[in-house]
Amino acid sequence: MSLSRIWKVLRKDLALGPRSPIFLWAIVLPVALTVILQVAFGSLFDPEPRLGIVDEGDSAITAGVEDMEGIELTMLDDEAELKRQVEANDLDAGLILPEGFDEAVKGGEKPVLQFFIGGESYASNRIILTVTTLDLVRELEGSEAPVMVDIVDFGEAGLPISIRLIPVIVFYALVIAGLFVPGSNIVEEKEQGTLTAILVTPVKSAEVLAAKWLFGVILASVMGVASLAMNGAMGSNWAEVVLVVVIAAMLSAMLGVVVGVFAKDSAMMFGIVKGAGIFLFAPAVFYIFPDWPQWIAKLFPLYWIIEPIWQVSVMGESVTTVWSELAVALGITAALGVLAWWLAKRMQAQMAGQ
Amino acid sequence: MTEVTTGSGAAIQVEGLRYSYGDLEAVKGIDFEVQPGQILGFLGPNGAGKSTTIKMLTGQLTPKAGVARVLGIDVATDNPELQARIGVCFEEKNLYINMSARENLEFFASLYGIKDADAEGVLRRVGLADRAKDRVKTFSKGMRQRMMISRAFINKPDVLFLDEPTDGLDPVTSAAIRRTIREEAERGAAVLLTTHDMFEADELSDRVAFINEGEIVALDSAENLKLKYGTRSVKVRLRDGDGVREEILPLDGDGSSSRLAELAASPDLMTIHTEEATLEQIFIQLTGRGLEG
Numbered sequence: 001m002s003l004s005r006i007w008k009v010l011r012k013d014l015a016l017g018p019r020s021p022i023f024l025w026a027i028v029l030p031v032a033l034t035v036i037l038q039v040a041f042g043s044l045f046d047p048e049p050r051l052g053i054v055d056e057g058d059s060a061i062t063a064g065v066e067d068m069e070g071i072e073l074t075m076l077d078d079e080a081e082l083k084r085q086v087e088a089n090d091l092d093a094g095l096i097l098p099e100g101f102d103e104a105v106k107g108g109e110k111p112v113l114q115f116f117i118g119g120e121s122y123a124s125n126r127i128i129l130t131v132t133t134l135d136l137v138r139e140l141e142g143s144e145a146p147v148m149v150d151i152v153d154f155g156e157a158g159l160p161i162s163i164r165l166i167p168v169i170v171f172y173a174l175v176i177a178g179l180f181v182p183g184s185n186i187v188e189e190k191e192q193g194t195l196t197a198i199l200v201t202p203v204k205s206a207e208v209l210a211a212k213w214l215f216g217v218i219l220a221s222v223m224g225v226a227s228l229a230m231n232g233a234m235g236s237n238w239a240e241v242v243l244v245v246v247i248a249a250m251l252s253a254m255l256g257v258v259v260g261v262f263a264k265d266s267a268m269m270f271g272i273v274k275g276a277g278i279f280l281f282a283p284a285v286f287y288i289f290p291d292w293p294q295w296i297a298k299l300f301p302l303y304w305i306i307e308p309i310w311q312v313s314v315m316g317e318s319v320t321t322v323w324s325e326l327a328v329a330l331g332i333t334a335a336l337g338v339l340a341w342w343l344a345k346r347m348q349a350q351m352a353g354q
Numbered sequence: 355m356t357e358v359t360t361g362s363g364a365a366i367q368v369e370g371l372r373y374s375y376g377d378l379e380a381v382k383g384i385d386f387e388v389q390p391g392q393i394l395g396f397l398g399p400n401g402a403g404k405s406t407t408i409k410m411l412t413g414q415l416t417p418k419a420g421v422a423r424v425l426g427i428d429v430a431t432d433n434p435e436l437q438a439r440i441g442v443c444f445e446e447k448n449l450y451i452n453m454s455a456r457e458n459l460e461f462f463a464s465l466y467g468i469k470d471a472d473a474e475g476v477l478r479r480v481g482l483a484d485r486a487k488d489r490v491k492t493f494s495k496g497m498r499q500r501m502m503i504s505r506a507f508i509n510k511p512d513v514l515f516l517d518e519p520t521d522g523l524d525p526v527t528s529a530a531i532r533r534t535i536r537e538e539a540e541r542g543a544a545v546l547l548t549t550h551d552m553f554e555a556d557e558l559s560d561r562v563a564f565i566n567e568g569e570i571v572a573l574d575s576a577e578n579l580k581l582k583y584g585t586r587s588v589k590v591r592l593r594d595g596d597g598v599r600e601e602i603l604p605l606d607g608d609g610s611s612s613r614l615a616e617l618a619a620s621p622d623l624m625t626i627h628t629e630e631a632t633l634e635q636i637f638i639q640l641t642g643r644g645l646e647g
Contacts, residue, residue, distance in 0.1 A: 008464045012450075019452045193448025197505075200412045200442045201465040202434035352414035 001210065005203045009211035013185060017219070022184045026219060030173035030227045037165050038231070048072045049125035052082050052091040057099035064136045071132065083116060092121035093129040105140050113137065166231050166314055167287040167306050170245075173227040174305070175280060178220030178252030179259065180273070182212040186260030187269045196351055205344045209257055213340075216253025221246045224309070233313045240319040244312045244326065248305035251329050254336040255301075261343040264350070283307075304329040365390045365513050365544030366411065370420035373406050380406040382568035383420060390512070393535070393545040395559030397552065397633060403568040404548035405445065408515045411546070412442050424513055438466055441511030441543075445518040447498045451491035455482055455501055458490060459508050466509040473508070479534055480504045496527040503531055507538060514538055514545045520554055532558055552633040562633065566641040576633060583639055584631025588614060593622040602629070 017023040050072040055062045065073050074091060076082045082094040094116040104111040115133060117126055138145065186209075189195035198208060224245040228234050234241055263269035273280075283303035286292055287310060297303045308322040308329070319326070364387040373381040381403045388394045396404045409415040411422055411429055413436070422429045427436040450458050456473045463471030477483045480500040485493070490501060499519070506514060516535065520528040535558060539545050549555050555562050556576045564572040564579075572579060586605040591598055601617065603610040605628075617623060631639075 004467075005465065008461070012461050015457075016450070016452060192451070193444065193446045194450055196414065196446075197442075197444065197448045197462070198465065200414065200437060200440070201462065202437045202467070203465050204432075204434070349415070352409045 001204070001207055002202075005207045006211045006214070009198070009203065009208055010214050013211060013215045014218075017181075017215075020181075020185070020188075023181055023219070026173075026177040026181050026223060029176050030169060030223050031230065033169050033172055034227060034230045037169060038162060049122075049128045050074065050090070050092045051129050052076050052085055052094040053097060054079055054082050054095070055097045057097060057101055059097040059102050060140055061095075061097060061102075061133070061136045064139070065132070068132070071129070079114075086116045086118045089118050089120040091118060092125040093117050095133060102140060105137060106142070108141075161288070162231075163233075163314060164287050164290070166228070166233050167284045167310055168281075169231060170224055170227045170309055171281060171284040171302070171306060173223040174220050174245075174248055174252045175302075177223040178216045178249050179256035179280075181219055181256065182216035182253050183256035183260035183263070183269055183273075184266065185215065186212055186257065187263050187266050190347070190351060191265055199348065199351075205348055206341060209261065209340055209344055212260065213250075213253050213257050213337075216256050217246070217249045220249035220252050224249055228309075228313050235313050235316050237312070237316075237318070241309075241313045243319060244305075244308040244322065247326055247329055247333075248309055251302070251305050251333045251336070254333045254340065257340045258336050258343065261340055261347050301332050304332060363390070364388060364423075365392075365425055366394075366546060367423045368407075368411075368420070369422075371407065371410060371417050371422050372419040373403075373410055373415060374418055380568050381410070384565070384568075384570045386563055386570060386573055388513075388544045388546055390544050391539055391542045392560045393539050393547055393558050395555035395562045396546065396548040396565055397550065397555045397562050397637065398548075398565035399550055402565045404565055405517055406568075407565075408442075408517050408546065408548060412440060412515055413437060438509065439512045441506035441509060441514045443502045443506040443514070443516045443519050445521065447495075447502060449490045449498060449501055449505070452489060454487050454489050455493075455504075456486040458501065459505060462505055463508045468509060471508060476504045476508055479507070479537075481530060496523050499523055499527065500531065503534055507534075510541075511543055514543050516545060516547045518549055519547065520549070520551065528554070552637070556633055564637050564640060566637075571640045572636070579633065579636055580630050583636040587629045589627045589629050590614070590617045591624040591626075592617065592620060593624060598624065 048070055051065060052074045053062050053065065054076050062073075062075070065071055074085070076085070076094075079096055082091075082096065085091045086094045096114040098111070101111055101113070113133075115130070117130075186195070189198075189208075195208065199205060221242075225234075225242055228241060228245070259269060259272055263272060279300060280302055283297045283300045283306050286294055286297040286303075287306075297307075304325050308319070308325045311317040311322050312319055366386075366388040368384060368386050370383045370385060371381055372379070372383050384403075384407065386394065396407065398404050406415065410417045411424055413429055413432060416430055424436055425439055427433050429436065450461070453461065455477055459473035459476060460471055463473065474483055474486060477486050480503055482497060482500055482504065485497065490498060493501065503516075503519060506516065514535075519535065520531050523531070532554065535545060535547070539560075547555070547558060559576060561574060562572075562576050562579060563570050572583070574582065588603045588605060588610075590601045590603065592601070593599075599622075603614050603617075614626075618626065
């Protein structure tokens with residue numbers, strides 16, 4: 001097998017990719033799915049509360065806001081600019097901390113704190129900013145909260161639906177880019193006869209399939225990582241996330257190669273994918289419905305790629321905790337590789353016999 | 355490497371080659387040779403076994419029996435060295451339609467390990483230089499066929515397999531393609547050309563093989579086939595009142611010379627033409643069927 005010839009076929013596929021509707025679909029679909037699902041269930045378009053502060057005396061309240069996650073802080077120099085931005089809805093709220101404010105609070109003087117609220121701001125953001133400010137002032141004063149708040153969880157315990165949908169989105173990215181793109185690419189080359197033209201050159205069928213597989217691995221890896229990033233699920237150890245996504249892409253792309261080699265034409269290929277759709281996507285559904293018996297998910301081959309992604313990217317686990325799942329995924333990939341090689345011989349004879 | 359030196363020096367050497375699709379025997383033990391610089395025309399109707407023979411010789415199908423060597427290499431050995439030295443023009447227009455003409459040629463040149471391929475020069479030979487940057491999907495049928503030919507030439511092959519290279523094309527495009535094929539043979543390439551066009555076979559081929567139902571029924575130069583199987587004759591046209599009368603006289607028949615002299619002396623004589631059998635007539639004579647079947 002020649003790496004040089006594999007690269008030449010792969011380079012052609014990468015160059016031709018953007019001219020293919022299925023390639024473009026593989027790129028657009030995960031993005032569209034992320035937007036749709038996050039709008040419906042998530043917080044993609046919920047803006048963070050925006051607070052502007054004019055700090056005339058290096059207040060500890062400013063430092064407290066800076067340390068907080070989830071609040072967008074803007075420091076301003078004068079009151080007029082603060083008011084203008086709040087009025088223009090560039091900020092949800094504005095706070096003026098005069099010189100000596102901290103000392104006055106600590107001294108029990110009860111100084112006036114000017115807090116401007118934007119008329120067009122979200123009510124939720126106003127509440128967050130108001131409560132946060134009062135908490136910080138109380139902390140500055142050194143007093144305890146006047147009441148104890150008893151927090152009681154209502155509704156279903158566990159992760160929000162926006163998080164549980166991440167496997168579905170990543171699955172789409174992996175299956176469309178990893179399975180559909182190389183699979184349809186092989187079928188298209190068979191239908192147009194270009195595969196026959198390649199195979200009468202020094203290029204061997206195994207080299208063509210290796211190039212198609214790598215094409216799927218690259219695209220599925222990129223789209224898998226991009227989908228996780230768009231959904232804020234890259235976690236802290238991005239290198240390990242990339243590793244599990246690449247292994248997932250390897251299996252997905254090999255499945256695509258097998259389907260592409262097996263299918264005689266596009267109709268047959270889409271028929272196979274449609275028929276096997278439930279079989280392919282079933283593992284992702286178990287993340288949406290965590291009450292279902294999770295062992296059933298293990299019966300489906302693609303569970304072994306989605307579980308490592310879930311654990312490492314969403315749950316923040318180390319890759320060492322999912323090594324057995326990754327080993328099974330690599331084993332399935334290798335078995336599919338042998339199947340693809342065997343089917344390729346049959347395919348070549350079929351093509352010549354047409 | 356399975357390179358075998360053939361005593362004959364033939365670029366293509368085929369002995370007892372057979373292939374069957376299930377129970378259907380498509381090629382039934384054929385033998386032939388093609389020397390470097392020679393064009394062998396495979397003439398036969400659809401389904402005669404022409405394309406199956408090419409598929410075996412180019413490594414797409416593995417022969418069921420017999421031996422075929424191209425450039426001394428057994429075609430059954432799946433040898434990349436062989437593929438590097440052959441050029442194939444398929445009957446089907448299997449080009450990358452979303453790539454430009456130049457991209458198509460450069461891609462295939464790269465598969466042969468050719469760096470800095472002269473795609474422009476090859477396109478110029480087939481009259482497509484001005485369309486080098488255009489995507490193939492914008493090309494007419496004739497232009498696509500010229501692209502097919504140019505792709506087969508891109509690696510300067512020692513052996514060319516051309517499957518119906520001018521099928522369905524207009525006379526001008528066909529003539530241009532035939533000219534290019536002749537140039538390749540003059541360069542030294544052995545050419546195996548399949549066609550069911552008797553004029554093409556007659557005009558291009560150094561030798562013609564008649565193939566029918568998987569068997570070669572005759573193999574010789576077109577001239578020799580005509581001499582061997584055809585009947586020489588003379589067609590005489592004479593005025594007949596307001597019309598024209600034709601009379602065909604066999605040159606080899608008894609008494610035809612006296613009748614010819616008589617007609618030549620006639621005041622009604624218009625024209626006299628010598629006639630020879632066409633390849634199609636000979637094919638029908640040998641197989642009992644036409645070439646378009």
